[in-house]
Amino acid sequence: MNSENYLDIIKKLALQIKNEPARYVFDKFISENNFNSNIRRRLGDLFFESIRYYRRLVEDPDFNLEQVKNEVCSKDLTIQDLTDIFGLNGEIAEYVSESLNDINDYKFLLSRGPLTLRVNPMKMTRDRLLSLLKDFKPIKTEISPFGIKLNSNINVRQLQEFKKGFFEIQDEASQLVYNLVAPKPNEKILDLCAGTGGKSIALQSCSYNTLDLHATDISNDRLTILKKRSKVLGLKIKVVNNPFQHFYDKVLLDVPCSGSGVIRRDVDNLIRMDKDRLLELVKTQRILLNKAINFVKKGGVIVYVTCSFLKKENEENIEYILNEYRNLRFVEVCDILDANIVKKLNLKSYFKTFPRYYAMDGFFGAVLRVY
Ligand SMILES: C[S@@+](CC[C@H](N)C(=O)[O-])C[C@H]1O[C@@H](n2cnc3c(N)ncnc32)[C@H](O)[C@@H]1O
Structure with a gap:
């Protein structure tokens, strides 16, 4: 041809x-x-x-x-x-x-983006995994303590190391959601939009299975994939249809979004987007924010996350929900994350990443405390 x-x-x-x-x-x-x-x-x-x-x-x-x-x-x-x-x-x-x-x-969204893995610390150390994967020229991620970047286009799912659960495929920005949730042993955590479980699995495996972690999603098909993978990895993730009201220390809200921050991988996310579709997503995000408040106990937090850099899905939603509830307070991420992460990513109020910095996906995160 x-x-x-x-x-x-x-x-x-x-x-x-x-x-x-x-x-x-x-x-x-x-x-x-x-x-x-x-x-x-x-x-x-x-x-x-x-x-x-x-x-x-x-x-x-x-x-x-x-x-x-x-x-x-x-x-x-x-x-x-x-x-x-x-x-x-x-x-x-x-x-x-x-x-x-x-x-x-x-322009930074036009490149391909690295292939980033997250070690499963319950089965493997990052240094040992680096040496097992040495043929693929791996390097450590600069900020996430669990990440490895490969300069290669191989199908890592075929590797024995993946089948044995030594690592998951997860961009560095997504890995850092673990740091933003900052889970402590025995905490009751709800992943309200758990999908196939990328973040639930990261939370529980990086916490050595010590969390009381509940996961739910609108899609049963996605939850079935989550159940299968967490079983392979030996992780305790309880899939629930009706989460408990005013019960959780932390609710992770990884809402459906435009995916504008991940167009290095899903190039067409923005090509198909128009104002009506975006506003429909914003509406769903706001409904989910309202819903999340009911599941958090007094003093607990909501960690709101998107893989988008659009203010409409990010800052504007946080401003909206803070205006709706007098018992909700904004927590600056610089008060949660390690000083090293804050400094390297130049963070203050919000968690924001972009391919320009350390070649990460474009993610947004905000933390809200319920009183
Ligand atoms: C960004 S994805 C979640 C990705 C997942 N947290 C991960 O790390 O793999 C958003 C998820 O929200 C789910 N979703 C959409 N509307 C929802 C709703 N009203 N209630 C619960 N989940 C919803 C979608 O099915 C999708 O799995």
């Missing part, structure tokens, strides 16, 4: 991602065609990189990936570029721009 054929295929697939996730579109196409592994890899690399420049890809008949990359690299971005080059809806481009200190920071 020559490069023109590749480009034709990619342009056709790109048109479908307005309605369906890019991963789904690509996997479906691959399953319907009998390409060898080289062609599959090349198509995948080209597709997932080209759709970062979505509007150019679908509208420019002479689209050339290297040329557009160089152009973006050497120019000062404008709001119009977010639409004209990357294909963001106009209102979403405005929200992106108002949420970034410098609109050029958007």
Whole structure:
């Protein structure tokens, strides 16, 4: 196959991602065609990189990936570029721009992002895992004490070390949610949007199974995956349908969000987003914040987390909920996290990460105490 054929295929697939996730579109196409592994890899690399420049890809008949990359690299971005080059809806481009200190920071979301693992301290030390994975040139994460970054694109799920539960795949920013929750032995903790359990598993394994940890989610399918993995790892995570009222020391609220902070991995999160969808998400986030308050006991905290950098889903929701409840107080994250983390990430009130710093995903966190 020559490069023109590749480009034709990619342009056709790109048109479908307005309605369906890019991963789904690509996997479906691959399953319907009998390409060898080289062609599959090349198509995948080209597709997932080209759709970062979505509007150019679908509208420019002479689209050339290297040329557009160089152009973006050497120019000062404008709001119009977010639409004209990357294909963001106009209102979403405005929200992106108002949420970034410098609109050029958007460029940091265009790279691929490292493959980051979190050691399971119940089964392995970070140093030992570094040596077991030495063929993949691992390095320690700079901030999370549990992380390892690999400079490699291998499928780590196939490794014996993964099957034996020595590590999980988890970005460094997500690993630091453990530090933000700062769990203590025997604390009663509820993970209200536990999904497949990335954060529940991190909380319990990094606490050596000492937490009274309850997990729930709207999706039973996701909770089934959580149950299976926590069983393999020997972790005590109780899946509950009806969490107890005013019972928990801490409620982790990792809400559904735009995923704007993880577009290095899920490139199309923002391409499909428009104002209505975003406001629908914000509405759900606010409902969940209101709900979380009922589960926390007096003196307990809610740890609100998103993998988004959009102020609408972050700071504006925290301001909203603080205005709604007089018995809720904001706790600055610099009073919770280690001084070393606070200093390196330059944090004060909120927990905020971005690929510009230590190549982490874009995460947001805020802590609220209930009185
Ligand atoms: C960001 S994901 C959670 C990821 C998970 N905490 C992890 O670390 O793997 C958000 C989750 O919220 C769940 N969700 C959406 N609406 C919900 C609701 N009303 N109540 C509970 N969970 C909800 C989704 O099913 C999804 O699993």
